[in-house]
Amino acid sequence: MRRFYFLITLLLIGVLALSACASGGSPTDSSGAAAPSDAAADTGADTASDTTSDAAATEPQTGGVLTAAISADPQGFDPHLTSAYSSFEVLENVFDTLVSIDENLNITPSLAESWEVSEDGLTWTFKLQEGITFHDGSDLTAEDVKFSYERILDPDVGSGASWRLANVESIEAVDDYTVAITLNAPYPGLLAKLAGYKGMAIVSSEAEDLERMPIGTGPFMFVEYVPGDHVTLMRNENYWETDAAGNALPYLDEVVFRPIPDETVKTTNLQTGEVDWVDSLPPQQVNSIADAGDVMVDVVTGGDYWYLGVNLNREPLGDPLVRQAINYAINKEDVAAAARWDTAVASDNPIPAESAWNSGYAPYEYNPERAKELLAEAGYADGFEVELMPSSQYEETVRAAQVVQAQLADVGVTATIRTLEWGTWLEEQGAGNFDIYVGGWIGNIDPDDYFYAQHHTGEIFNFTGYSNEALDVLLDEGRAEADPDVRKGIYDQVAQILIDDSPYVYMYIPATVNAWQPNVHGVQARPDSAIRFKNAWMSQ
Amino acid sequence: MLRFIVRRLLTTILVILGVTFISFLIIHLVPGDPARIMLGLNATEEKVAEVQRAMGLDRPFIVQYGNWLADLLRGNLGESFITGQSVTQAVVERLPRTLTLAGAALVIALLIALPAGIIAALRPRSPAAYFATIFSQVGVSIPDFWMGIMLILLFSLTLRWLPPSGYAPFSESPLEWLRHLILPAVTVGIVSGSVLTRFVRSAMLEALHQDYVRTARAKGISERHVVLRHVLRNAMIPIVTVTGLQLAGLLGGVVIVEVIFAWPGLGRLALDAVQRRDYPMMQGAVLFVALAFALVNLLVDILYAYLDPRIKY
DSSP: OHHHHHHHHHHHHHHHHHHHHHTTTOOOOOOOOOOGGGGGGGTTOSBGGGHHHHHHHSOOOOOOEEEEEESSOOOOSOTTTOOOHHHHHHHTTTOOOSEEEOTTSOEEESSEEEEEEOTTSOEEEEEEOTTOBOTTSOBOOHHHHHHHHHHHHOTTTTOTTGGGGTTEEEEEEEETTEEEEEESSOOTTHHHHHHSOGGGOOOOTTOSOTTTSOOOSSSEEEEEEETTTEEEEEEOTTOSOBOTTSOBSOOOSEEEEEEOOOHHHHHHHHHTTSOSEESOOOGGGHHHHHHHOSSEEEEEEOSOEEEEEEOTTSTTTTSHHHHHHHHHHOOHHHHHHHHHTTSEEEOSSSSOTTSTTOOOOOOOOOOHHHHHHHHHHTTOTTOOEEEEEOBTTSHHHHHHHHHHHHHHHHTTOEEEEOOBOHHHHHHHHHHTOOSEEEEEEOOOOSHHHHHHHHHSTTOTTOTTOOOOHHHHHHHHHHHHOOOHHHHHHHHHHHHHHHHHHOSEEEEEEEEEEEEEOTTEESOOOOTTOOOOOTTOEEOO | OHHHHHHHHHHHHHHHHHHHHHHHHHHHHSSOOHHHHHHOSSOOHHHHHHHHHHHTTTSOHHHHHHHHHHHHHTTOOOBOTTTOOBHHHHHHHHHHHHHHHHHHHHHHHHHHHHHHHHHHHHSTTSHHHHHHHHHHHHHHHSOHHHHHHHHIIIIIIISOOSOSSOOOOTTTOHHHHHHHHHHHHHHHHHHHHHHHHHHHHHHHHHHHTSHHHHHHHHTTOOHHHIIIIIIIHHHHHHHHHHHHHHHHHHHHHOHHHHHHTTOOSHHHHHHHHHHTTOHHHHHHHHHHHHHHHHHHHHHHHHHHHHHOTTOOO
16 A cells, blocks of 8 residues: 555656646736726626727726637737638737728728729729838838738738739839739729738738747737747837827737637636636627626627528529528528527628618518428429538537528428538538538628629639629629719629529628626727727726 | 567557557548638638648648658657647647646546545445445546536636636646646546546455455454455556556547646647648647557556566566
8 A cells, every 4th residue: 555655646746747847938927817896887787888988988097917718729820821710819919901990890091091092993002101110120111011912912822811812913012101002903892801801911021930920010019829828919019009098009018818618618717807808608698697797798790691501503402492492491580599599680681780781681581381382383392302511610500500400391391410520511512512501701891792702603602503694793893883872782782682592591690799807998899800909908 | 577668669669650640541531621721711722722732732641641750750740730830849848738637637536546446345335335336426427528617617616716727837836737737637537536446446346355365364464454465455456457548548538628628738739730630730649649658558567567576577
């Protein structure tokens, strides 16, 4: 027995020794974790819709370390190479884009203080703000902008964002602070393409290794990344933007991002004050957590939509009557509730009702009888068999598929579900090996984002095989049209054609949910899901 | 003894080569392409092909494995497809944390299993024995991820005694390190301890009924002495075997617990690598887990000789 304790002691020593080696000199944050008692000033507010006004009413305080919980480890820090949301949650605070987008999805000046378009709509000239510096101290000039966009377009770099510059013929540094972008066809959507995605970040033309040391012009500077544990950013003392009162931004000393993969555990971290901010809540708990009032919860409907992608090359799905029948057969409220509980809005139209681009066209109401009539008209009175393809990467697609399956059964359609892991799902979608996939389009801003790549004939993301000459003409016109009113008219027609033809069966529009401690101010959930701590501050 | 160890090390190398080959094969057979995953939803076919070329994925499978092996012999495990981080560095950083968790869990498992198993064998009808049996049954049946969440909800959310997740380096704050270690280690330790309890009990029962135990008792040796010197000592061989297997199993088996507790260990590294099809990173993680597994088994064999002088190599 003595020997046994000897063994246990050995093990213990081993464990201690190992952990001593494991520590490897990476500083953890000593997050000034917020005690809920700090909340006194904000009592009574369920949601944070009024935090911003609170922030305006009280004087922002400088300093403090904000610990933000994110859902996954960042996958790389080169903004031109990564496509992961977890990377952009960090990079959003490190880089700027030429033009930006505000919380109402309007285009705003950023590194470019102004811009103009030539008469023919082909040349865009941007005037850069002078005096902006990168984190390494070098000045931002037109060369950096040219370098960044050419880097995105360079096939050897392999940026996944290059399609956003697909219409660009050339980028030219006219002088130190003037950039001219020449297009091969007029394209008013260019600004949204440049602004709506941090993959379009402006990097320094002298940047050596963005993957390890992402150097931008943004409000925070990259300090370190300890994989699996945290990313630390610190205040950029020379940040170019100031708040309305002329105070320097940002207010915070540091932001520490901690990846916490499990949603329940992430939420517990917020509730126990271990972290100050979380990038999501379990959808089923959003209301109960907001009602409890211990933390601030903000819910905003965004520019994403989730839908069924129907393979038009497979029978009987090629028949529009069948696709309309599916639209009538599905109770989208139920689908949205199953997929996202209270954080999604059922919708026949991919553009959210709040958007100026929404046409209000939403013809389908839940009506199984009408669905049966349409199926009979199409010659499938006895139904048919179909396979639904969700991905385990997005659990909500699996839940949505289950509801759709049950509701299709009510009109005689037998659906099976084939849930695939993400990598496999992408490959099957690309190869057209599906009847109906369950997917989403994320981060749409310009109306062109909602429709073009998905439905224009021969486009790479047109997985359904939809082809409609009249629609192609409209989509091309919409891209080139500069007059917003005429554009609106075009996209109203586009939406109507697509909703009637239903290559996509639109299901619901999800909301972005962020939550934070009551002593955190100046943050909000944004419809584009961007995570910005530029204006964030903490009351001490 | 030395010859035995050398021979075992040589076979270990073969086993590990086999393991890396099989894992390389499987990850290539599974659909899903690293380039496509890296580029995300908005990637063109051309773009995917470009990135595949850059990653060397356009070459035949066996050439890719050969290259990986050649690099390995030069001590180079390559770099992550996704982040460009050195695989060796990533693994060396994370392996000790997983060993810490697995080691601490094993200590907890033994602290549970030895007393519980011994009491259950010695006093089979006592309340303590019933409790031990029920405990081990429940512990074996509860999935570790669920137990982890329940422990977090109880000890972090409700009682506020311990942090719900994360990791703190020992060098900075031993206390914080321990506070972060307790919940994940207990989660794994309870499951592992339940399995061990059953083995300790049956090994003890078997030894108790041996002739030499009866003889020892007939000689008038105190019961305490009989149990410790004669029964336990002889029950040790199966217990050590299973304990070794448990430890080895924990090295690869704490993946889910690492995810739940946001513990930056090797298991989470491997899981992320598989999901992102980060081949070099996954191969590195598999290599080290296989190596640790083989070494633990070797250690168990050496322990046999120490515990039972009749065993010689």
